[in-house]
Amino acid sequence: MTEFVLLYLLFLKATLSSFSGMTALPILRQELVLTHRLTDRQLNTAIVTGRLTPGPKGGYIVAVGQTIGGWRGATAAWLAMVTPALLVLPLLYWLGRHAKSPPVKRALDAVMLTSVGLSLTAILPLARDAIDSPAPALLVAGSTWFFIRAKVETVWLILAGAVLMLGVKMLN
Numbered sequence: 826m827t828e829f830v831l832l833y834l835l836f837l838k839a840t841l842s843s844f845s846g847m848t849a850l851p852i853l854r855q856e857l858v859l860t861h862r863l864t865d866r867q868l869n870t871a872i873v874t875g876r877l878t879p880g881p882k883g884g885y886i887v888a889v890g891q892t893i894g895g896w897r898g899a900t901a902a903w904l905a906m907v908t909p910a911l912l913v914l915p916l917l918y919w920l921g922r923h924a925k926s927p928p929v930k931r932a933l934d935a936v937m938l939t940s941v942g943l944s945l946t947a948i949l950p951l952a953r954d955a956i957d958s959p960a961p962a963l964l965v966a967g968s969t970w971f972f973i974r975a976k977v978e979t980v981w982l983i984l985a986g987a988v989l990m991l992g993v994k995m996l997n
Contacts, residue, residue: 833902886902
């Protein structure tokens with residue numbers, strides 16, 4: 826296989842196993858630094874360069890591709906970054922046509938439960954750090970109750986919570 830295809834497959838593996846932002850970093854480090862294709866410093870520099878530029882959170886992969894393989898590496902990384910989004914389109918079309926099928930419904934339920942589990946593993950440690958006094962705990966309980974009982978858009982709850990917590994912090 827050519828170097829371009831190998832780089833594309835490497836970056837595709839990283840982006841397919843990534844849900845957002847820096848979650849592809851362990852794969853890139855294992856594949857590039859531990860195999861001595863890049864140093865930690867080169868990888869860090871590429872990540873900082875990619876994160877400083879506007880665009881998606883995972884766009885740093887293009888900068889890593891450029892560092893490892895010049896414009897060909899950047900192109901391979903960019904193609905790998907957009908491939909999952911392009912694969913979703915036919916999948917959504919197919920799901921729309923088969924959503925009432927019991928096996929498809931079960932698979933979608935499993936994906937949703939898995940997503941909830943993954944989200945909770947990320948959210949719970951953050952919540953432990955954020956809920957550090959009675960005021961945030963009351964805010965969480967109140968906004969959860971209000972969200973369940975009232976028909977309010979989520980953005981208004983977030984805005985109200987931010988204003989309330991800002992007020993609490995200013996009073997302290």
